Amino acid sequence: MTSHSxxxxxxxxxxxxxxxxxxxxxxxxxxxxxxxxDTPQNIVGYYSTGHTLTNSKDLTEVxxxxxxxxxxxxxxFDSDEAIGSLPPFTYPSVGTxxxxxxxxxxxxxxxxxxxxxxxxxxxxxxxSGKAIENPSLLTRFLLITFADLKKYKYHYWFAFPAFLTxxxxxxxxxxxxxxxxxxxxxxxxxxxxxxxKFSQVKVDRNSGFFLIKERILxxxxxxxxxxxxxxxxxxxxxxxxxxxxxxxxxxxSLPTNPGWPLRNFLVLLHRQWHVKKIKVLCYREIVxxxxxxxxxxxxxxxxxxxxxxxxxxxxxxWEKNAQGKLGPRTADLAPLMSPESLADTxxxxxxxxxxxxxxxxxxxxxxxxxxxxxxxxxxxxxYVARTxxxxxxxxxxxxxxxxxxxxNPVRQPLxxxxxxxxxxxxxxxxxxxxxxxxxxxxxxxxxEINIPMPGHPISTLIKAxxxxxxxxxxxxxxxVIFLLTDSRESRWLPTLMGASMQKQVINxxxxxxxxxxxxxxxxxxxxxxxxxxxTNEAEHSLSGVKQLGCYFCNDVVAxxxxxxxxxxxxxxxxxxxxxxxIAGALAVELMVSVLHHEKGAAAPAHSNLSxxxxxxxVTDSPLGIIPHQIRGxxxxxxxxxxxxxxxxxxxxxxxxxIDEYRKHGFDFLLRVFNSSSDSYLEExxxxxQLHADSEVAGDFxxxxxxxxxxxx
Numbered sequence: 001m002t003s004h005s006x007x008x009x010x011x012x013x014x015x016x017x018x019x020x021x022x023x024x025x026x027x028x029x030x031x032x033x034x035x036x037x038d039t040p041q042n043i044v045g046y047y048s049t050g051h052t053l054t055n056s057k058d059l060t061e062v063x064x065x066x067x068x069x070x071x072x073x074x075x076x077f078d079s080d081e082a083i084g085s086l087p088p089f090t091y092p093s094v095g096t097x098x099x100x101x102x103x104x105x106x107x108x109x110x111x112x113x114x115x116x117x118x119x120x121x122x123x124x125x126x127x128s129g130k131a132i133e134n135p136s137l138l139t140r141f142l143l144i145t146f147a148d149l150k151k152y153k154y155h156y157w158f159a160f161p162a163f164l165t166x167x168x169x170x171x172x173x174x175x176x177x178x179x180x181x182x183x184x185x186x187x188x189x190x191x192x193x194x195x196x197k198f199s200q201v202k203v204d205r206n207s208g209f210f211l212i213k214e215r216i217l218x219x220x221x222x223x224x225x226x227x228x229x230x231x232x233x234x235x236x237x238x239x240x241x242x243x244x245x246x247x248x249x250x251x252x253s254l255p256t257n258p259g260w261p262l263r264n265f266l267v268l269l270h271r272q273w274h275v276k277k278i279k280v281l282c283y284r285e286i287v288x289x290x291x292x293x294x295x296x297x298x299x300x301x302x303x304x305x306x307x308x309x310x311x312x313x314x315x316x317x318w319e320k321n322a323q324g325k326l327g328p329r330t331a332d333l334a335p336l337m338s339p340e341s342l343a344d345t346x347x348x349x350x351x352x353x354x355x356x357x358x359x360x361x362x363x364x365x366x367x368x369x370x371x372x373x374x375x376x377x378x379x380x381x382x383y384v385a386r387t388x389x390x391x392x393x394x395x396x397x398x399x400x401x402x403x404x405x406x407x408n409p410v411r412q413p414l415x416x417x418x419x420x421x422x423x424x425x426x427x428x429x430x431x432x433x434x435x436x437x438x439x440x441x442x443x444x445x446x447x448e449i450n451i452p453m454p455g456h457p458i459s460t461l462i463k464a465x466x467x468x469x470x471x472x473x474x475x476x477x478x479x480v481i482f483l484l485t486d487s488r489e490s491r492w493l494p495t496l497m498g499a500s501m502q503k504q505v506i507n508x509x510x511x512x513x514x515x516x517x518x519x520x521x522x523x524x525x526x527x528x529x530x531x532x533x534x535t536n537e538a539e540h541s542l543s544g545v546k547q548l549g550c551y552f553c554n555d556v557v558a559x560x561x562x563x564x565x566x567x568x569x570x571x572x573x574x575x576x577x578x579x580x581x582i583a584g585a586l587a588v589e590l591m592v593s594v595l596h597h598e599k600g601a602a603a604p605a606h607s608n609l610s611x612x613x614x615x616x617x618v619t620d621s622p623l624g625i626i627p628h629q630i631r632g633x634x635x636x637x638x639x640x641x642x643x644x645x646x647x648x649x650x651x652x653x654x655x656x657x658i659d660e661y662r663k664h665g666f667d668f669l670l671r672v673f674n675s676s677s678d679s680y681l682e683e684x685x686x687x688x689q690l691h692a693d694s695e696v697a698g699d700f701x702x703x704x705x706x707x708x709x710x711x712x
Contacts (some may be wrong), residue, residue, distance in 0.1 A: 006170040009300055012252040014047070014141075014260045016158040016319055016329075017069040022076055023154050023333055027147055029077060030099055031349065035356040038105075040098045040114075043076040045141060046090040047208075047261075049284045050253035051294050068251040068259050070141065070160065089287045091208035091249050095141035106146035106155055106328075115318070118142045119161040123312035126268045132229045135209035138264040144328075149349060157328040158319040162263035165306045165313055169266055172277060172299035177256045180281075180295040183224065187214075191224035192292065195283075198226040208249035209265055211235050212281060232273060241277065250282035255296065258282045266300065267313065277301035344441045348392050361622045364392055366595055371395040373474055375451065375494055376484030377427040378402075379575075380508050382414040383584030384482055385431065389439055391592055396435060397474060398428040398446040411577060447474065453489040454651075454681060455560035457674045464673070465666055468493070476501060480591055483507040483551070484584075489559040492652050493669070495520065495550050496661055499653035504594060504601035507551045508587045510575045515583040518629040519590060520653065521548030521646050524602035548605055548628050549644040552652040556687060558679035559651065576634055586630055589623075596621045605643045649690070651681040660684055 034041070047070045070093055075085055086092060098114060100106040122140050125131040131138050145156035171177065180188060191212070198210060211227040213235065226247075227235040236244050246269065252259035262280065269275035277299065284294045306313075321327045348364065355362050372388055374381045377400035385396055403424030409415045414431045428446030435444045449467045458464045475481055475497045483491045483505065491507065498505035498520060505520040552559065597603035603621075605628035629642040648654055660668050671680045682688040 006172060006301075006303075007175045009169045009171055009262075009298075010257050011162070011263050012050075012068045012254055012257050012259050013162075013317070014070040014158075014160045014251070014319070015067045017067075017071045018156070018331065019071065019073045020333055021074040022072045023147070023152075023331060025074060025077060026097075026099065026145070026154075027149055027152075030147055031149065031352040032355075034099060036101055038098060038100055040096040041077065043072065043095050043097050043143070044078075044086075045070050045072050045076060045093045045095055046086045047071065047093060047139075047249075047251045048087075048090045048287065049249050050251045050259060051284050051286045051291075052253050052255075065253045068253065070139075070158075070251075072143075089285070092136045093139040093141055094136060095143060097143040097145060100144070100146045103146050103148070103155065106144065109144055111144065111157070111159075111318075114142055114144065115159050115161060115315075118159065119163075119312065119315040122161060122264060122315075123163075126264070126271050126312075129272070131268055132232075132272065135207035135229055135265075135268075138209070138268060139261050150346070152332070152334040154331040154333070155328050156331065159317050160260055160319065161315045161317040162260055163267045163313045163315050165267065165270075165302065165308065167303050167306060169300045170303060172301040176298070178297040180292055180297070182297055183222075187222050187224055188292070190222070191226070192290065194224060194226045198228070208261065210247045212245035212247050213239060213243065214245075229268075242279075245279045245281055247281035247283050250284050250295070252282070253284070253294075255294075256298075258296075258298070267308075270302070270306065271308070276305070339440075343439055347389075347439060347441065351392050359622050361596075363596060367592060368392045368394050370480055370591075370595060371397070371478040372591075373397050373399065373478035373481045374484055375399045375482060375491075376486065377414070377431040377446065378408075378484065378486060379411050379580040380484035380510070380584050380587075381482075382412040382431065383581045384484060384508070384587055385435055386413060386438075387585050387588040389435070389442065391588060394441065395443045395478075396432075397444070397478065398431045399449050399451070399471070399474065400426075400428040400431070400446070401448055401450045402427050404430055411580070451485065451490050451493055452669065452673045453487070454492050454558060454672050454679070455489060455676065458670060461670075464670075468666060468669060472497060475503060478503070480504045480506065482587060491551055492559050492672075495552060495652040496657060499550065500658050500661055502601070504591070505550070506587050506591055508583050509551075510579055510583060512574060513576050513579065513634040515579055515586075515632045516629065517583055517586045517590060517632075518551065518644075519548070519594060519601070520550040521628075522601040523547055524599055547646040549646040550650060550653040553644060553647040553650045555651065556690070558675075558681035558685075558687070560676075560679065579632075579634060582632065586632075590627070590630070593621050593623045593626045596623060597626060606641070649685040649687055651679075651685055651687070654685060656685050657681070 047068070050066060050068055052065050071090075073087070096118065098109070100109065118140055122131075122138065125137040140161065142159040142161070143156060145154055147154050183191065195210070209229060211229060211231065213225050213227075215223045215225050217223055246265070248261055248265055250259045251261070258280070259282070262282070266275075266278075269278060278301075279297065279299050282296045282298070283292065284296070285292045286294070318326050319329075321329050348368075351362070351364050355364070370393055372393055372395065374384055374396065377398040381398060381400070385398070388396055404415045404419040404427055405424055406417075406420045409417055409420065414434045415427075416434070419425045419430050419434075426446070426448050428448055430446070432444040432446035435442055447470065449470055450463070451471060452458060452464050452468060471494065475494060481494055481498050481503055483494060485491055488509075495505060495507075497503075499522075502522050504522065507516070507518050507520065509516045594601060594603055603626050606625040625641075627641040628644060631640045631642060632638070633640075646653060649656070651657060675681070679688075682691070
């Protein structure tokens with residue numbers, strides 16, 4: 001007769017199943033949190049019981065064997081909370097992920113060293129007893145990955161370490177594998193009820209590993225009792241080795257092969273309780289149907305005493321790729337994402353990369369949520385809008401009253417030749433629409449409004465009042481107002497409104513080869529007197545400047561009609577083509593710098609600094625100094641940084657004008673619009689009296705004799 005060796009226990013390895021949202025979360029955390037830090041991070045996966053589905057096809061039944069999957073979902077990185085918020089009927093597996101910074105680093109990683117570290121963690125948990133209190137530690141796993149954040153492609157490789165014993169475990173009882181029907185229906189029901197109670201009340205309720213024993217009741221019926229591993233000594237007290245049963249949630253679906261978690265479980269049993277033979281329940285349930293009929297029983301044993309060193313046994317567990325070879329896999333999410341989603345994720349990538357090394361304190365959320373109102377959708381308006389998009393601003397509104405002409409598209413990058421046809425499309429609305437074509441995620445609108453101006457009499461009262469009301473509403477609902485119109489007087493009303501509402505107003509004006517970029521002063525409500533800040537501001541700001549001036553603070557005359565009796569070249573802004581992009585970009589950069597100051601729009605201004613002076617010692621903004629005015633000259637390719645004091649008789653931002661505006665509203669504005677050379681604004685501010693006093697002071701007769709005597 002020929003004796004047959006008992007069959008080896010063949011375990012079904014885990015197959016990784018990564019949900020698309022996991023990669024999205026990984027990308028977000030890499031960009032916003034980890035940056036260049038490639039320290040392994042804790043994550044939590046989960047698995048469920050395996051089972052086979054039966055489908056009817058062509059009057060025949062086809063069994064579909066589901067893979068033994070370990071899944072990573074959206075909450076994988078929230079390790080403290082993930083275990084308590086796993087999907088129903090799933091069990092946790094703790095792991096680590098190492099996210100490399102380059103594909104070269106991913107390829108050259110010392111993978112065996114990382115694998116050994118994870119294996120040692122499992123072994124130490126077994127030796128220390130931690131795995132008894134928290135058996136989910138037996139299923140530790142490792143994930144190494146490189147995320148190509150520009151292409152949404154993820155290279156990754158899983159390892160599910162499992163120990164090898166020498167000799168290997170074999171199936172006892174002549175290789176017999178029994179189904180759950182070794183218990184009768186009452187016993188099966190008893191097990192189900194007690195297992196459900198165990199899962200609800202035990203500390204390790206979601207571990208997926210447990211103890212089982214049969215207990216005879218008074219009526220000679222048998223009850224199936226379930227307990228935790230930590231109860232081993234008392235739970236099995238008085239029972240022989242043959243009466244002890246252990247169970248685990250089995251992710252395998254094969255009728256005779258247990259899943260991967262059993263490998264390390266058996267090592268734990270042998271190390272802690274010297275188990276060499278044990279009956280195992282491979283618990284399987286069809287989720288939601290309370291059907292555990294596919295569960296199996298098998299007896300496993302060691303033919304001889306295994307040789308296990310104190311450092312632990314060897315382990316295997318690297319996952320094979322789709323080609324069945326040991327190697328990494330690739331997940332390409334780009335085809336699964338809508339173009340809008342791809343754009344939305346990509347827009348902020350460059351900005352977030354700035355936070356990795358250069359500006360860690362950059363507040364991209366504040367920039368993104370800032371609502372910008374662009375008064376003027378011409379050359380400046382187009383370039384300002386494009387730069388705002390580059391900074392990730394999501395809310396941009398245009399105001400303009402003109403239409404796209406054939407001269408516009410070559411200088412104004414939001415317009416095309418088709419926009420000029422049939423008399424031209426409205427500029428504001430067209431700019432808003434074309435901005436969305438560039439980036440669909442932007443909230444962009446356009447309004448066709450005539451901004452009433454001083455010295456330009458009102459012809460239609462109702463229309464003017466409607467335009468003023470709409471402009472008031474827009475300025476009130478936005479955070480930053482850009483003055484980008486093509487005449488001086490068209491900037492007066494929004495300057496007044498911005499000062500009255502204490503909004504951040506940024507003004508850009510062009511000459512032929514010069515430009516002005518400035519922010520209007522805002523009164524500070526901050527009464528703190530930090531000695532350090534006071535010293536800093538005093539050293540690097542012009543002394544005596546209590547409030548920064550606006551665009552009109554340097555004038556001693558009120559704005560009037562600058563377009564009357566002017567030739568075409570005097571009415572249009574004739575400027576070097578490269579000037580508007582420079583000025584527009586500086587305006588947006590100035591806005592972003594101001595947003596990062598703790599005082600916001602009321603931030604003090606810095607004057608010119610010496611080249612040798614350290615920027616870090618003179619500014620509270622992570623982006624450098626925050627000037628008041630930038631005056632640029634293309635003739636010399638030079639910028640001047642100027643600080644100007646607010647003028648108490650300014651025709652746009654002085655308290656006198658603001659008080660009149662608040663008291664009399666549109667009636668006050670109407671008088672300003674309809675005033676001519678004898679400006680009402682000059683009368684209100686006292687500039688008219690100042691002019692008269694100057695003329696009187698200058699009306700005198702030289703005393704020639706006295707003068708001659710002085711010269712002598």
